[in-house]
Amino acid sequence: MTATLRSTIAEEAKSLGFDAVRFTSANVPASIGDALDRFIAEGRQGDMAWLAETATRRKSPRALWPDAQSVIVLAVNYGVEGDPLAALRKRSHGAVSIYAKRADYHDVIKKNLKVLAGRVQALTQGGVKVFVDTAPVMEKPLAARAGIGWQGKHTNLVSREFGSWLFLGSIFTTAEIAPDEPEEDHCGECRRCLDVCPTNAFTAPYELDARACISYLTIEHKGHIAPQYRAAMGNRIYGCDDCLAVCPWNKFAQVSHDAKLTVRASADNPPLNALLMLDDAGFRKRFRGTPIKRTGRNRFLRNVLIAAGNSGDTALAPKVEALLSDESPLVRAMAVWALSRLAPETFHSLRATFAGQESDSDVRGEWLEVAA
Structure with a gap:
């Protein structure tokens, strides 16, 4: 039943335009929260006061929603053709990050996440909540635990299938879904x-x-x-x-x-x-x-x-x-x-x-x- 449920959710996700879907437990190691605490204690968040204000809820999916049992992590590829750094050579033009040259991904992804969450709820009879970046969710550590990719030395997510170019979203659910294995770190000696x-x-x-x-x-x-x-x-x-x-x-x-x-x-x-x-x-x-x-x-x-x-x-x-x-x-x-x-x-x-x-x-x- 679990394997069938996972494959059905994955198929539904792909039909909605998601390029990758993996599963992980809502129960995460304390080390994830510890790293956040150190980051904030050293003031490395700068003006982002919301990171400190939401730190307790951000440390774990269950801190945000105690009833959560599983997290479905979704990713959408936003890769482009050509050299992403070519714009830096055109000094009379402003270089805009690849992700920001298009419709706000929060809006695009959240609509599809809500649709998928409705289907997950119908399949499992469990409660669901959807999150895209703006909520206090540590999406990159969750994506790494789910096997979407790993956090590279630059702290961003890296995928063997899509490289650096992934938008992330997640669905928390009260349903218990067997987790995927975390992705290994493949950075090696590269810096x-x-x-x-x-x-x-x-x-x-x-x-x-x-x-x-x-x-x-x-x-x-x-x-x-x-x-x-x-x-x-x-x-x-x-x-x-x-x-x-x-x-x-x-x-x-x-x-x-x-x-x-x-x-x-x-x-x-x-x-x-x-x-x-x-x-x-x-x-x-x-x-x-x-x-x-x-x-x-x-x-x-x-x-x-x-x-x-x-x-x-x-x-x-x-x-x-x-x-x-x-x-x-x-x-x-x-x-x-x-x-x-x-x-x-x-x-x-x-x-x-x-x-x-x-x-x-x-x-x-x-x-x-x-x-x-």
Whole structure:
């Protein structure tokens, strides 16, 4: 009966577009929670206060839902053709992480998860709950325990079938379903993901300090980005795929054919000159339905201005200068930095006037510092 149930659920999952489905117990080792505790104790979560706030529930599926017996882990492939890092060579364009160039995966996956959960409930007569990333669930450790893949030295999931490019979701159920065997770690002596990191965010193999990670800085971090990270960011305006893209297991990666996850032209490494002109309405319209929209226009423009400052494209200077009077201190501060890089003479000619009028101490500090 158990084998039949597992195969039936797997077939249903595949019919809904899931590329991998595995099973694991809702009872997980304490070591998973211990690793989270160390991460938070050292402050490596940065602005992500929700990690500490939900830590107790996050440590185990049963801490979140005591009645849970099994977890069904689902994965959707989002691989693309070509070199994921090719965009880094186009300095006049903003490099957007592969996952964010398309419809928000939370919305796409959750709809299908709910359908599958309904079918699981009908099959087992057990209770079900669905989760996609935003809930306090440690999806990567669960996926590794279920055999979807293993957590590489960059802490992300790696699959022998799909490489680095998997979206994850899970269904908790009160039904008891025989678990799959965990996947072994196949990283070996390789450390490409560690060595490629532009900001040295890995403190050791399998350990990440989010505060130095470009994905964190461009997406989660709410404040000004520290000067020591700006040049290293290059033209990355939303996320960073470097550690994922260099993994040798990507030789087995497959191109996604899910029509709902088609890359959108509006988010496909757009030109910086167009992005620098975005007001709030224009930002919302351009990135509606994508993960990018969640950051908000001001944080996004902060990232775009850093990319502009790193581009060497002096033609962008007038548009950068126009943002010196923006309503957002985040935007004004990075406009100062970018202008100092693109048009030093203009920067120095405006410095006294703008610094004297600036009400925000952080922005004034940008004016008063001699930019590298």
